[in-house]
Amino acid sequence: MQNEQIYFKNRDVAAFRLLDVLPIESMKLEEWTVIAASYGGVPIAKIIANRLESNFDVLFTSKIMAPNNEDCEIAIVTETEEVVIHEELAKSFEISLDFIFAKSKQIYEKQLLKTVKLYREGDTIKSLENKNVLLVDEGLNTGLTMMACIKTAINLGAKSVSVATPILPSASVPTIESIADDLYYVKKLDHFIFIDFYYDKLENINFEDIKKLK
Structure with missing residues (x-):
């Protein structure tokens, strides 16, 4: 159909x-x-x-997923290290802000920086x-x-x-x-x-x- x-x-x-x-x-x-x-x-x-x-x-951005649900995004981190959190979901899953910010820093350093380096020779987005x-x-x-x-x-x-x-x-x-x-x-x-x-x-x-x- x-x-x-x-x-x-x-x-x-x-x-x-x-x-x-x-x-x-x-x-x-x-x-x-x-x-x-x-x-x-x-x-x-x-x-x-x-x-x-x-x-x-x-x-460039990357999703931060709930620790017990890989299909549920609870936050986004960008290549400039801005973090936006889905606060209602974070609260309902009882996920601490410390976890989210620690995870965002890890993703930023291990994934986003690498992607930016490959795409723009290491430069972040232009002013x-x-x-x-x-x-x-x-x-x-x-x-x-x-x-x-x-x-x-x-x-x-x-x-x-x-x-x-x-x-x-x-x-x-x-x-x-x-x-x-x-x-x-x-x-x-x-x-x-x-x-x-x-x-x-x-x-x-x-x-x-x-x-x-x-």
């Missing part, structure tokens, strides 16, 4: 549908830096960056001081990764931080809108399942793939 809730054939289609809701011409009046918030967001971000004739980058930043992803599940990316961009001195994603849960909209300057999306859903469910074809993208798209 065909899934009647497929909204996008693939990432390219999602990108062009997202371009339809972005005020591209007015955005072009200023300089932008388009940043992918995940590996899966890279192809979409690249298409948008090309249309905006803007700079492009990737913000965003007084830049207009557009964070792009293929969709949001919990929104935790995007929240971490917004926090990072703000702390790196961005003049404005906007978010563009093809699809997201309705529950994430007020959370994102509360800290981002603008939020652009094609579809929001009250009963969100997971990102892959709404794409006909969502191929896995790994580190080597994004290096080729650099």
